[in-house]
Amino acid sequence: MSDDSRPSPAGTRTAAVIPAAGRGVRLGPGAPKALRALGGTPMLIHAVRAMAASRAVSLVVVVAPPDGAPEVKSLLDAHALPERTDFVVVPGGDSRQESVRLGLDALPPDYDIVLVHDAARPLVPVDTVDAVIEAVREGAPAVVPALPLADTVKEVEPAAAPGEPEPVVATPERSRLRAVQTPQGFERAALVQAHETVTDDVTDDASMIEQLGLRVVVVPGHEEAFKVTRPLDLVLAEAVLARRRLNDGF
Ligand code: C5P
DSSP, X not given: OOGGGXXXXXXXXXXXEXXXXXXXXXXXXXXXXXXXEETTEEHHHHHHXXXXXXXXXXXXXXXXXXXXXXXXXXXXXXXXXXXXXXXXXXXXXXXXXXXXXXXXXXXXXXXXXXXXXXXXXXXXXXXXXXXXXXXXHTTOSEEEEEEEOSSOOOEEOOXXXXXXXXXXXXXXXXXXXXXXXXXXXXXXXXXHHHHHHOOSOOSSSHXXXXXXXXXXXXXXOOGGGOOOOSHHHHHHHHHHHHHHHHHTTO
């Protein structure tokens, strides 16, 4: 057994919060993104199983669409989930940030490490989850899994007028950039403090910790932890699942 697959050492308990309250409009019309099927199973169930696959995670808090908590609860009840993990469903908010905060509010006091994981990343491997937890246990207030970029990134300014091209203002050095995934891992107290003090709109939780001036570190991400955002991502996700089934001998 690797160090990463240990259950929690005495005194540390890890919970995962899964914000799943978004509509996912970029995927096109239909059910909320988290409830879309992947290999016949809702994406959210894959994401919950991915967190519960870590022996360190003993509680998963799912943040449902504001009016969808009963439906999400029934969904969790209808699918096989590991017995050693507890599950809670709470209604979410208007923004991802608010949804995460509502998930944090639902945590019992005895959890001191929190993962925040997008429902839209259903296929993250357990080794990535464990690596994030391990880095928090080793003392980082915030940990993000991340990958180097294939594309060069340009910073642009808004176009002078609608329909005009956007002027490029800078090209950050690609070798220093990382594409950040989830689960992101946190010392609970740091994440709670961040949610109490940072009011700017953010696109990931770790940037709130950066704004507090606390240390955020990177561990290697995984190509299968990609976010299902556009229709083509669903095709890729189905292919990854098919490959896993083949490899697992299903
Ligand atoms: O929109 P985006 O893909 O960045 O959303 C990331 C995650 O945040 C998704 O899992 C989505 O369900 C969640 N979210 C949420 N509450 C919102 C908006 C998004 O839980 N109000």
